[in-house]
Amino acid sequence: MNYLSAENISKSFGDKWLFKGMTLGLSRGDKVALIGANGTGKTTLMTILAGLTPPDEGVVSVRKDIRVGYLDQAPDFDGQLPVIEVIFSGKNPVAAAVKEYERALLLGDDAVLARAIEQVDSLEAWDFEARVKEILGKLGIYDVEAKIGTLSGGQRKRVALAKVLIESPDLVILDEPTNHLDLSMVEWLENYLNTQNTTLLLVTHDRYFLDTVCNVIVELDNGNLYTYKGNYAYFLEKKAEREAVEASEIDKARNLYRKELDWIRRQPKARGTKAKYRVDAFEDTKEKAHQRKYDNQIELNIKSTRLGSKIVELNSVGKKYGDKTIIHNFLYTFKKGDRIGIVGKNGAGKSTLLNMITGELRPDNGQVVRGDTVQFGYYTQSDLEYKDGQRVVDWVKDVAEVIRLGTGQTVTASQYLQAFLFPPNKQGTMIEKLSGGEKRRLQLLRVMMHEPNFLILDEPTNDLDITTLNVLEEFLMNFPGCLVIVSHDRYFLDRLVDHLFVFEDNGHIRDFPGNYTDxxxxLAENKEQAAAAKQTVAARPQATSATPVSAPAKRKLSFKEQREFETLESDMAKLESQKADFVEKMNGGVGSHEDFATWAKAVERITEELEEKEMRWLELSEFM
Structure with missing residues (x-):
């Protein structure tokens, strides 16, 4: 069943065509990822398909009985409205049916109630309240009475996403849905979209998300659409084949163009005396021969200053906001070549840690010691700053007109921009006319220009296209200094980091050796082992029975045992916290030989005590 069709649609800005004569169709059950370089028109195409922007040419048709939901990249709501009103604004037949059912219950009219029940049945809306609570909870939306105007941009994006999911439209169009979600939210959304019978079109740069959720990839390139029915690896393979064929065809067209141009010049000037079919064919050949496939001319290889032996030491640093502990006595000594990923829930304190490392924020306790040679490059989520009417190349020249590369060679600002995928015809563009992704790329470029040797990237993948991410990854893999990355992009983390700082409860940070998939x-192995241990304990009483006997009445806990059971869990949590503190001290490498011996004995003692309490907890839990 065809849900949406776009036939020969075109869109231009000024005298420039974003795309022309484009055709696309979506059928029921399709899950399509739209990808392409920043500035190629992905968001414009999405708004046209969602019916929010009219095309200059062509027609977009949607089945009459189909409801379309659209998630904007930058949602715009009335700032005075509470979250709950925004989520349930608009036409939501499921919400309306539930409200009508609740009204019928109050009325006590059997006929009205029967119609309401029939409507709820037809929409399968009996689990609506539970689904709403699940979606809001998983997306971290807890205060539904908060005014939209008091929320951050990321929180507003999550409210908009919740609104679309709760409305359960037949066709869901999502523009960068994983931006501003933490990793647990991304994984939940991935699973949710996979289990819903929804037709989906989305723009995403998250390659794991793309592979897991989508079965079709559509690429917008140079004003044309190319469809690939397969995963991301299949897309890369077929795209390379297509580009090789196109390059060969352009070369052939250029050779033919030179021959035809010579023929045109030798003919009489009067156009009517020339063979019309050959003149028309010449114009087609000319257009193809003058196509340009932009490629990087220089490798992205930035010079960084020398890094001394002392880099950054975090000595039991802590930070609180009110009664909430954000970071609890964290120790770590950075070493040359460190490649660290930072993961945790939104609001856990990731940016707080980064700001303490760079000196923008002082810890409440502990000390941050920075080496004299450390040169930070800090890429933040703040907006790009520029003057009205300022052009891209002039903005870069404000920092330097000549840039040194890691190879020792120097390049001009224009050549440097090309390495960041700004071709010459884009460098004269005014910055305010750039797409969101292009502005983020320009911001990243400026950070690199200061020759950092300690690079901190806070959500660098937001709004960047896949092509830019591939270029950035190749550069970062060869970056010689320290690298710290906060990201919800699992593919990006897996390629670039070798251990993680994982923000856990109560301000504790786990130093985990491995990438995100590791x-x-x-976590999965620990969960399986815990489940297996629980089953073993549960089965143990049955294994000791040699002959079948009648089951004795289940013994209840005494008052004293009940109190013991209630305090065991909190006691074990305290012991885990104490153990983590001692382990952090040992990992920090700061202390005398006697200190390390004392800490090791403490860890051994706490481990034994923990095992005893865990066994007692399991024993008492059988009588609960």
Missing amino acids: YRNF
């Missing part, structure tokens, strides 16, 4: 596997 960490997820570690």
